[in-house]
Amino acid sequence: MSKRILITGAAGFLGSHLCDKFVSEGYDVIGMDNLITGSLDNIKHHFPKANFQFYHHDVSKFVHVPDQLDYILHFASPASPIDYLRIPIQTLKVGSLGTHNLLGLARVKNARMLIASTSEVYGDPLVHPQSEDYWGNVNPVGPRGVYDEAKRFQEAMTMAYHTYHGLETRIVRIFNTYGPRMRLDDGRVLPAFMCQALRGEDLTAFGDGTQTRSFCYVDDLVEGIYRLLHSDYVQPVNIGNPDEVTINEFGNEIIELTNSKSKIIYKPLPIDDPMRRRPDISLAKKILGWQPQVDRKEGLAKTLEDFKDRLGL
Ligand code: UDP
Secondary structure, eight states, X not given: OOOEEEEETTTSHHHHHHHHHHHHTTOEEEEEEOOSSOXXXXXXXXXXXXXXXXXXXXXXXXXXXXXXXXXXXXXXXXXXXXHHHHSHHHHHHHHHHHHHHHHHHHHHHTOEEEEEEEGGGGBSOSSSSBOTTOOOBOOTTSTTHHHHHHHHHXXXXXXXXXXXXXXXXXXXXXXXXXXXXXXXXXXXXXXXXXXXXXXXXXXXXXXXXXXXXXXXXXXXXHHHHHHHHTSOOOSOEEESOOOEEEHHHHHHHHHHHTTOOOOEEEEOOOTTOOSOOOBOOHHHHHHHOOOOOOOHHHHHHHHHHHHHHHHTO
């Protein structure tokens, strides 16, 4: 019999790519989303398939799924700083109440639960690169606190269910990820820069653009998550691409790729914006035999095609 998996945040960027993976691997997939930041456009290609179902539901409220369930992937959450500033309470609720509801469901179903945690648990890190044993530097009451603390609570709650109820749990700490289907207006740096470059507008770098990020192509991330789910490792695991760039370098790569005449202009740095971020992926290499395969040039080219399509260019 097919394994049955619930994917929350299914209509979002990462959730929809996870649906693609598990549908193509022959799982029975239930996608769940409240469609606040997700879009059915991302998953409508699965609607005709016998092994895909969609539930329109907010996981911050009691979650019911009939029959057997083998796995739960909790990927529902706003993930862009401008989204979680716009809907801070929902962001806190989906990471806390939503996680609790899903852990309860996992317990009743005897399902294995994997949660989407984040490099944001490291905050504005004082250790570089970030390895899993670093506890982070987070401002709980700053504007990003609603996301960071929800995710930190989510990790703590998940670990408590593992320890006290013996639930099978997995925790992935996801670093900046990009690829097709990112919401054009989600405010994150890649959609912002790519849309600006394609429209011939100047690229808005925040601060002086010397802050760094390390961008992972979505297919690599999905493979890492798939391996982690099927591993027996319970502690958090970083999944990301350690190839670190400054935001200025990233902007110039996008200008070059799109053959744009745009320039980089500078806007104020958001409060608590981390200055440096790069995953230490030694653990993922060791226990999952995983490392990214897609370099930025290739990943950006694939992403560009999708953005052009959606912008009608
Ligand atoms: N950023 C920028 N211009 C934009 C959007 C973001 O310079 O239009 C910067 C932002 O200040 C941060 C980095 O790009 O330093 C990555 O931001 P993003 O929102 O993509 O994700 P974060 O890693 O901060 O969660």
